[in-house]
Amino acid sequence: xxxxxxxxxxxxxxxxxxxxxxxxxxxxxxxxxxxxxxxxxxxxxxxxxxxxxxxxxxxxxxxxxxxxxxxxxxxxxxxxxxxxxxxxxxxxxxxxxxxxxxxxxxxxxxxxxxxxxxxxxxxxxxxxxxxxxxxxxxxxxxxxxxxxxxxxxxxxxx
Numbered sequence: 361x362x363x364x365x366x367x368x369x370x371x372x373x374x375x376x377x378x379x380x381x382x383x384x385x386x387x388x389x390x391x392x393x394x395x396x397x398x399x400x401x402x403x404x405x406x407x408x409x410x411x412x413x414x415x416x417x418x419x420x421x422x423x424x425x426x427x428x429x430x431x432x433x434x435x436x437x438x439x440x441x442x443x444x445x446x447x448x449x450x451x452x453x454x455x456x457x458x459x460x461x462x463x464x465x466x467x468x469x470x471x472x473x474x475x476x477x478x479x480x481x482x483x484x485x486x487x488x489x490x491x492x493x494x495x496x497x498x499x500x501x502x503x504x505x506x507x508x509x510x511x512x513x514x515x516x517x518x
Contacts, residue, residue, distance in 0.1 A: 371414055397431075397447040400454040407457060407470045416468035427473055445480050453479040496506040 364371045387390045401424070408423060430436045436445045456479045460466035467477065 380417050382417040385421045385425070396451055401427075401431075403458055404454045404476065407461060407466075407468050410469050424513040427476075436477050436480055437479045441481070443481045443483075444485075445483070446485075448485075449480050449483040452483055457491075 362371060362373050403462050405415065405420055405423060408419070430445060431447075431450060434446050436443050455475055457466060460475075462466055508518065
């Protein structure tokens with residue numbers, strides 16, 4: 361059965377995909393990344409596809425291998441500086457790159473990851489996003505659970 365990736369345009373049979381070493385590596389990397397993060401990476405790979413051709417599985421695997429270590433580490437190095445790069449930064453940066461392509465500001469096919477890394481370097485966490493609340497004490501002791509929760513909220517408000 362022939363399949364075609366909607367993002368990168370690669371066409372391959374499922375049997376060949378599993379048997380092909382580079383394809384297997386690329387699939388494993390995508391599955392390891394997972395979730396919205398993995399989907400963003402697949403869309404990103406589409407930015408490397410030439411208009412009249414498909415990406416080879418070797419190229420897909422190589423492109424993924426070049427970024428997977430930084431994705432797993434949650435940080436990147438750009439212009440000699442280390443920048444935090446949590447999953448939401450990667451998803452945001454891919455969406456920015458796709459928007460830039462759609463608006464005509466980004467010429468494709470891309471040759472490397474420089475644009476993506478530059479966008480990630482400019483990422484800042486959303487200040488309105490709430491950090492997870494700290495755990496309440498297992499036993500209330502002299503303080504009730506409600507009072508402990510109020511104290512946690514007061515600390516967060518500071």
